[in-house]
Amino acid sequence: MRLTIYRCVLFTLLLWGSAWAQDTTVTGRVALLDGKGNRGHDAIDAVVWLTPLEDAAVPKPAAFQPSQPRLVQKNKSFSPHVLVVPVGAVVEFPNRDPFFHNVFSLFEGKRFDLGLYEAGTTRQVHFDKPGISYIFCNIHAEMSAVVIALQTPYYGISDRRGEIVIPHVPPGRYTLRVWYETAMPDVLNSLTREIMVSPNSSTLGVFRIPASGPPEAHKNKYGQDYAPPAPDSPAYEHP
Numbered sequence: 001m002r003l004t005i006y007r008c009v010l011f012t013l014l015l016w017g018s019a020w021a022q023d024t025t026v027t028g029r030v031a032l033l034d035g036k037g038n039r040g041h042d043a044i045d046a047v048v049w050l051t052p053l054e055d056a057a058v059p060k061p062a063a064f065q066p067s068q069p070r071l072v073q074k075n076k077s078f079s080p081h082v083l084v085v086p087v088g089a090v091v092e093f094p095n096r097d098p099f100f101h102n103v104f105s106l107f108e109g110k111r112f113d114l115g116l117y118e119a120g121t122t123r124q125v126h127f128d129k130p131g132i133s134y135i136f137c138n139i140h141a142e143m144s145a146v147v148i149a150l151q152t153p154y155y156g157i158s159d160r161r162g163e164i165v166i167p168h169v170p171p172g173r174y175t176l177r178v179w180y181e182t183a184m185p186d187v188l189n190s191l192t193r194e195i196m197v198s199p200n201s202s203t204l205g206v207f208r209i210p211a212s213g214p215p216e217a218h219k220n221k222y223g224q225d226y227a228p229p230a231p232d233s234p235a236y237e238h239p
Helices: 002-022 185-191
Strands: 024-033 047-052 072-074 077-079 082-086 089-094 101-105 112-117 122-127 131-137 144-150 155-157 163-169 172-179 193-197 203-210
Touching (some): 024 047, 047 082, 047 144, 047 163, 082 089, 082 155, 112 122, 172 185, 172 203
Parallel strands (some): 024 203, 082 144
Antiparallel strands (some): 024 163, 047 155, 047 172, 089 122, 101 131, 131 144, 155 163, 172 193
């Protein structure tokens, strides 16, 4: 009996090892272009993700949330600026500034308004559907971030050189999508395509993205322009 159990366990481990050995590290690169078609220098925070096609023989992806995702508010900014989470994730929004923040997202993706909350406290948001959510603070106009909720664990975020790495991708057919904050929607749609991943085909090439400069100024949660900056105070009154 023990020998039979040992053989079954060994066979299972061999199967897992074989499946893992087939996984491929997919790579690519993002090149941002200015209005004259010249390459920019900083191509950080572009996101590329691969969604398995329904008829592809790709194992069902496992959860890809290794730790509690959070967008930290510190020095009147969010960190990280771009956060990718699985659909269903609960994201924490801790306030580590010595004054109030009011985090909200009312435009696309997940809509929410966390209201005023003080230094040292944390609010949470459940991202229960796929989409791209643009995050702001109703008090500090300079604060912005993006949360992208995906139904696939196969994604990569570019570094400052534009390099993208997507590890542990099983062979199969996928739909490839690209997002960059200042790229026009039609440009991003033109980059969407079907690809085949295999050990002999694991390079996505170069994504050339015309960037349109800094994001446009946004309104506050009431649809109005932001008031001129005032001294920060823990006793900030509710609007």
